Amino acid sequence: xxxxxxxxxxxxxxxxxxxxxxxxxxxxxxxxxxxxxxxxxxxxxxxxxxxxxxxxxxxxxxxxxxxxxxxxxxxxxxxxxxxxxxxxxxxxxxxxxxxxxxxxxxxxx
Amino acid sequence: xxxxxxxxxxxxxxxxxxxxxxxxxxxxxxxxxxxxxxxxxxxxxxxxxxxxxxxxxxxxxxxxxxxxxxxxxxxxxxxxxxxxxxxxxxxxxxxxxxxxxxxxxxxxxxxxxxx
Numbered sequence: 638x639x640x641x642x643x644x645x646x647x648x649x650x651x652x653x654x655x656x657x658x659x660x661x662x663x664x665x666x667x668x669x670x671x672x673x674x675x676x677x678x679x680x681x682x683x684x685x686x687x688x689x690x691x692x693x694x695x696x697x698x699x700x701x702x703x704x705x706x707x708x709x710x711x712x713x714x715x716x717x718x719x720x721x722x723x724x725x726x727x728x729x730x731x732x733x734x735x736x737x738x739x740x741x742x743x744x745x746x
Numbered sequence: 747x748x749x750x751x752x753x754x755x756x757x758x759x760x761x762x763x764x765x766x767x768x769x770x771x772x773x774x775x776x777x778x779x780x781x782x783x784x785x786x787x788x789x790x791x792x793x794x795x796x797x798x799x800x801x802x803x804x805x806x807x808x809x810x811x812x813x814x815x816x817x818x819x820x821x822x823x824x825x826x827x828x829x830x831x832x833x834x835x836x837x838x839x840x841x842x843x844x845x846x847x848x849x850x851x852x853x854x855x856x857x858x859x860x861x
Contacts, residue, residue, distance in 0.1 A: 645786075671849055680836055681789070683849035724788070733804065734779070734850065736789040 640664060643725055643737035651745055654715045658740045660725030661707040670708050672699055673724040675739065681724055684710075715744045748772055752837050752853035759827040759860045767822040767856050769837030775851070777840040778820040779804070780812065782833040783855075789836065795820055827860045834858070 643660045650656050670687035685692065687699040687708050698711040708725055722739040753768045771778065779794035781804075791804030795814040809831060811823040820839075824831060837853040 673849075678834075678855075680852035680854050681850075682852070686849065733791055733794070736781075738786065738788040 640735050641725060641727065641737040643740050645738055645740060647741040647743050649743045649745060650715055652715055652717060654744075655711065655713045656715055656742065657709055657711045658723055658725075658742075659707050659709050660737050660740075661705075662725075662727055662735075663706070665703070665706060667727045669728045670699075670701055671726040672697075672708075672710050673726055673736075675722045675724055677721075681736075684723070712742075715742075717744050717746065720744045750837055750839050750851050750853040752835075752856050754856060755854065756857050757859070759824070759858065761827060761829060761860060763824075763827050765824050765827065767824070767835055767837075767858075769820045769822065769853055770818050771820075771837075771839040771851070772818065773839065773841075773851065774817060775839035775841055776817070778814065779838050779850075780810070780820070780822045781836045781838065782806065782831075783836060784833050792822065792835075824858075829860045832858060832860045 641662050672684040673681040674684045675681040685694050685699050687701050689701055691700040696713045700709045720743050722741045724739045725737040750771045776797045780792040781789040783789045790806050792806055792810050793804055793812040795801045798814050798817050801812050801814050814820050835856045838850040840850045
């Protein structure tokens, strides 16, 4: 089983829609989870950390489910500018940062 | 405050040539790392460093060397370029080895083509 798995998409949604991505991880000892955003041909940028109790930043909500070993990202009221690839990231047991392959989101007018 | 600076942005090499990708950060970050990104593969760790004078291998180190003589600089050397090394290379840095809630700051990337 891969250390991290993401649905690559693409997710095509209209403006204003709510969209959710999941990311599963295989190592139950993993800690420190993040969501990164990557625009086409650009570098990844930190979107938000994921805390055990769940956290929200404006239209974005991140959650962690340790029992089922997945993290999620919910985007409400999607904007055209949200179109990007979203990467889930975590630290594995060896202390290395592991990236998922990314989920592509395309928000249409 | 420039963040993480990578040079060059684009490079074409012939098979067998060597070159050095440069990475510099001005944030006094202890932790620096190199990733490569290939379609469908995500980002894969090549080498990393937890401080000046300390380096270690990541997931895909073969064909690459690194050194960390200063806190600011972390160059990546391709010893003998091969077409399989055609990729986008990202350098990243963080305040500490774990990076926790700080996350990582990435350079803008180097697009390398080996022909």
